[in-house]
Amino acid sequence: EIVLTQSPATLSLSPGERATLSCRASQSVSRYLAWYQQKPGQAPRLLISGASNRATGIPARFSGSGSGTDFTLTISSLEPEDFAVYYCQQRSDWRYTFGQGTKLEIK
């Protein structure tokens, strides 16, 4: 089973700053990686699929990059509504696994 490790566990930043979230896979997942945002009491929302493809309606300040085992979600300039938990996710064989999440909090 492929394990996804996200870092850091918590990221404290201020609005307007740049956020860089990391997701590392225990073996190559090619570019088959997705990112989700989850706010308290809400369902997750798809941000990025295929490592770098923004989902419909996702602002351009969100971008994804990487391939193989190392992936990054970048938020270019944080808005107040961006403070949330972010998960990466991969699929191998028929299993789907998520990273443990990165909490992006207001500094």
Place this chain on the structure above:
Amino acid sequence: EVQLLESGGGLVQPGGSLRLSCTASGFIFSSYAMSWVRQARGKGLEWVSVISDGAGTTHYADSVKGRFTISRDNSKSTLYLQMNSLRAEDTAVYFCAKMPFSSVYCSGGSCPYFHYWGQGTLVTVSS
């Protein structure tokens, strides 16, 4: 607009059973694979099960295999999760999710992910 509405959650004793439903609207339900994902309170996301568009293919996480059964009724645009032999560790919010393709497998250079999510239904297993 894609809408997914889960129902059927509640309090059940260990060893008991529960059936969750997810009613879909805003898209052609019979053309897409569907999945269940759960989240224990304060914890991360855990995939539970997936089913192809025509229900010909299903897969389960090891943690629920043999106890949970995913199914769908395309005539009613409804996804189900039959949960038997429930344990305390099954306590979680259960989300249904629409996948981006009909198949549960990778194709055309892309692999499935969880495209749209419902708001979830809480299952509590406790005596």
